[in-house]
Amino acid sequence: MKYIFTFFLVFSFCFTALCQAENPDYDKKLADSLGADDYGMKSYILVMLKTGPNKIDNKATVDSLFRGHLANIGRLASLGKLVVAGPLGKNDKSYRGIFILNVKTITEANELLITDPAIKEKLLEAEIYPWYGSAALPTYLKFHDKVGKKKI
Numbered sequence: 001m002k003y004i005f006t007f008f009l010v011f012s013f014c015f016t017a018l019c020q021a022e023n024p025d026y027d028k029k030l031a032d033s034l035g036a037d038d039y040g041m042k043s044y045i046l047v048m049l050k051t052g053p054n055k056i057d058n059k060a061t062v063d064s065l066f067r068g069h070l071a072n073i074g075r076l077a078s079l080g081k082l083v084v085a086g087p088l089g090k091n092d093k094s095y096r097g098i099f100i101l102n103v104k105t106i107t108e109a110n111e112l113l114i115t116d117p118a119i120k121e122k123l124l125e126a127e128i129y130p131w132y133g134s135a136a137l138p139t140y141l142k143f144h145d146k147v148g149k150k151k152i
Helices: 002-019 029-035 060-077 108-112 137-147
Strands: 041-051 082-086 095-101 124-134
Touching: 002 029, 029 124, 041 108, 082 137, 095 108, 108 124
Parallel strands: none
Antiparallel strands: 041 095, 041 124, 082 095
């Protein structure tokens, strides 16, 4: 019994030590520039966009608001405030798309969201959640222009 206890004690110590090993590829300068914690993660704000309560019958007005919505996405991405944006397929919850905002607070997120014409005019409505993800997430954006043949 003593040997079994000793085996489990040594095994659990070794397993814990292996799980907490230092990453040989760690780049402190990059991690610091991205705001990463010790696990390479950071806080973001996840926004679920859904159909808003306002219904506008004028197609030209709706088209203009959504052109402004797309332009605002580009503006926020160029500022480093928006790291993911995209539409969702049809679903039973009226979800239309997602944003992942590179900000720390819901207040900051709301300040950015109100600059979107489709949200401001309530064609879209935002559900906002704190989200914890890879601090490296914003780095994919520099490759986006290199993989698409057409501009949005």
